[in-house]
Every structure is written in structure tokens, then in C-alpha cells.
Amino acid sequence: MKRIGLITDVHGNADALNAALAMLDEYKCDEIFHLGDIVDIGPDSRECLTTLLSRKDVTCLLGNHDRDFVLRQTDVRYKSHVPSEHKQQVFGTLTEQMRQAVSRFPISVTRICGGSKLMFCHYALVDKPFDWNVFPFMPLQLYPTAESLDDIFAGVDADAVFFGHKHEPCDIRGRMLYVDVGSVGCHPEPFARAVLIEYDDRSWRYIRLQAPYDGTGVRKRMKDMADGDALYEYYFLRKEAE
Secondary structure (H helix, E strand, O other), X not given: OEEXXXXXXXXXXXXXXXXXXXXXXXXXXXXXXXXXXXXXXXXXXXXXXXXXXXOOOEEEOOOHHHHHHHHOOOOOOOOOOOOHHHHHHHHHOOOHHHXXXXXXXXXXXXXXXXXXXXXXXXXXXXXXXXXXXXXXXXXOOOOOOHHHHHHHOOOOOOOEEEEOOOOOOEEEEOOOEEEEOOOOOOOOOOEEEEEEEEEOOOOEEEEEEEEEOOOHHHHHHHOOXXXXXXXXXXXXXXXXXX
């Protein structure tokens, strides 16, 4: 039996990342994928990048915040809640060597598991070859359905696609299986999320995992960031606010 670990959207939360990696290491994964957005929002972008880049068993895919870092794009994106001052502060803590490493992240990866084709990506891609000058991801589906996901993933040839971006897990069966892994640590719950895929030559399955961690340190460190309190309240306390 082989195993693949999936995490996504760590967004600078080193405490959640370390908890998730420790949990996946217990399963002795053959490889681990981070499905995009290592940087921004949380206080530990540099530490998260350092950790993930140092591991030979981890493949990092490109997310929209990672792309912003590569392009040094700090303008506020449409519908984004991350202000320019925050991005400038975060990107200022990262090195040129890191920027070059992130520029080499793949946009998607496929694996054959148990006779099925599985695709891993940050989100549905625009229907054209990847171009750094063009935003590569389709509009976010706030309330995804089988029909809406069939539409944005129409160009994908796979049996299942695993992705992130929205931060909220979903498991939807349409033309293929759609699995949003859910942000590892940029959400209101006090646990780190991950997905484990187990497979052999004949079959595969996936299970959702979670590992508790103490998020109080994240909140304290965000107080020293531009708009840190507001970002913490939006991304980490939204359920309480509602």
C-alpha cells in the first residue's frame, strides 16, 4: 500500500503546518503535495516556505498568493481581503532564492493510483497554456455544485481532482470526483487539516485527517503584522463572528 499526503493553503501558519506534517509522517507517506498558497495572511510565510522547500518528499504547487510573490504583485486583487501593506510586509521577509524556487512550482500534477488518474492543483485553470502574465485560475465557486465544478473543470481529463483555494472542504461527485482538501490552518477550527490517499495496483481511497494545535501563538504573532488583527478576525474567527 502506497500513500500520498495532501495539504493546501497553509498561508503562513507554521504551527498548523508542523502539526499536519507530523501527522502525515506517522502514516509514512511516499510523497506529500502542498496544493498552493504557502504565503500571505499568517505570520510565518518564511518559516513555512523554509520547511516545505527543505523536504525532499514534498512537492509544492503554485497558488495565487505564491504567484503574487513571484511577480512582486502587492496591489489588492478583486474581492481579496489582503491589503497591499500586508503583502509588502510578508514579501519583504522572503528572499530572492525563495522567489526563484517558487517560480519553479508546477501548476498541476497527476498520478495514477489504483488504476485511476488523480489530478492535484490549486484550483481550476483557465483553458490556455500557463502564462505568468495571465491570472491562471477560474473564478472561485462560493457555493460549489456538481454542475458548477463540471463547468470550471471541463478541460480536465481525470477520474478525480484534489484542490484548495476556497479553504473549505468539499466532496462532490459530478463528471468526476471533486475534493477540496480545505486549508490546513487558515480557518476557524483549532486543528490542522490534511487528506491521505492510500492506493495499490487495483484500488484507491482517500480519508480526511486532522491534528489539533494551539493557535494562540499565531494570533499573537499576527498582531505585529500590517492589518494583522483584521485578517485574523476575518480568516480565523469568521464562524464566531457569524
